[in-house]
Amino acid sequence: MSVRQVGIVGVGHTRFGRFEGPFVEMLSQAAVEALDDAGIRTGEGHGVDQVFVATMGASMLNRQSGVASALVDTLNLRPAMAETVENGPASGASAVKLGYMAIASGMCDVVLVVGGEMMRTVSGWEATDFVATMLHPEAEYNYGLTLPTFAGMFTRLYMEKYGVEEKDLAIVSVKDHQNAMHNPVAHIQLVPDLYSITEDEDARIINPYVAEPLHVYDVCPVSDGAAAVVLCAMEAAGRFRKKPVRIAGVGQATDTHVVAERAVSTDLLAVRLAAQRAYRMAGLKPADIDVAELHDAFTILEIAESEEVGFFPRGEGHLAARRGDTRVGGKIPINTSGGLKAKGHPLGATGVSQIVELVRQLRGEAGGRQVEGAKAGLAVNFGGFGNNVVATILAREE
Amino acid sequence: MEPKMYAYQCTRCGELHHPRHFVCRKCGNRDFAQVPLEGEAALVTHTRVYNLPEGYMKPFLIFGIARFSNGLCVSGQLEADHPESGMKLKATVGVVKEGVGRDYYGFIFKGAD
């Protein structure tokens, strides 16, 4: 492939949680932080050719469409090109992928990608219902099926096939919350006690079932938030304040819309294929990855994805979590940001937020959660119940 | 009239689909014959869900994936006191959601006990 290399030279991230103010203002905060980080001065001569905004629900939750056009205007980046990208909860990584393509093709030199979601404007149930609209309308959504429902059914299959226990899921959750304590932009800043949420006599009260066998501490919270990255052609990277982190590989794959139709019910084929494609493009293998952000909207997904991307053999992800392999300092630290579980999961922001975390890790800017000497990172952004998945590999430039 | 659920059988290769697809997953054909999807099924997996949509006046609902004897797997609601993977179920059709001005029908699997 004769394409230009693409790097990331700026990152920005709002504190996930509750945002008071208009949707586009939240996006703007992340955007200017990323521009500042790259050393791009706003105003005349900004040099941004294209803006991509990732959001799944702006039109449904906030009753706003044409968000990218609005963002370009309020940031006064006109007449930059602008598009809003919707690919469910994988919108963020899709927008980064499109930014990559825009630069690799030679069409653009500098692209701003912003992902954001404002979900706490509606009730918890309305948010769950809105997310469920990406399920199959007749075969799934109309039954009252939701994403937690599918995650619960998937977890049971995994437990019966591989011997995963509820405590293994809690171990993943506690690890994510511990990481989030070192991430100032994470939504949840508390660490549950493993014994209290699993074995204590009050465990069923403080950590009740949501969708059996998944408990409250297995499910991501509902968050507002935005994240942004500035991409540039590597040949133009010298213009910017920060040394670029290279986008080494991007892979994406789809799977059946209807979950029940999958040939092997415990497979997340789109995760496997997306990761394989990203590895091939990057010329790397799973053992080359030093740090990973895996889409853990439910704790079981972190375990299953850690197997599908090749870190651990099938059915052994939970054993690796038990051993501590996925903690900072372990063999392959996963979700150093706190993951969706503790950092929060504002849908459109998530894929961009994962990339922001990898950039911070590869730059050595991750503070108390830093993976020493990290050279390559993998992000998996998971849409639907795994029917559209984007994998991205970033590499530190020597 | 009693509502029914259907599988969609490719008229060229015989592959069964549920729900309806526009193109056959096996051979690319676009014509399907509607065949009733009913009878016995086996429970593949299930979950008891506590955070229910508005309009469901119950403390929880059980959902499951069931496999029909023809091999098709579908999601549905489940009515069983002690659901267990592999158990025999009877497929019934009933209201799975009460909508505004219309009801939605779908599979409600019942424990054969």
Ligand SMILES: [Zn+2]
């Ligand atoms: Zn066919």
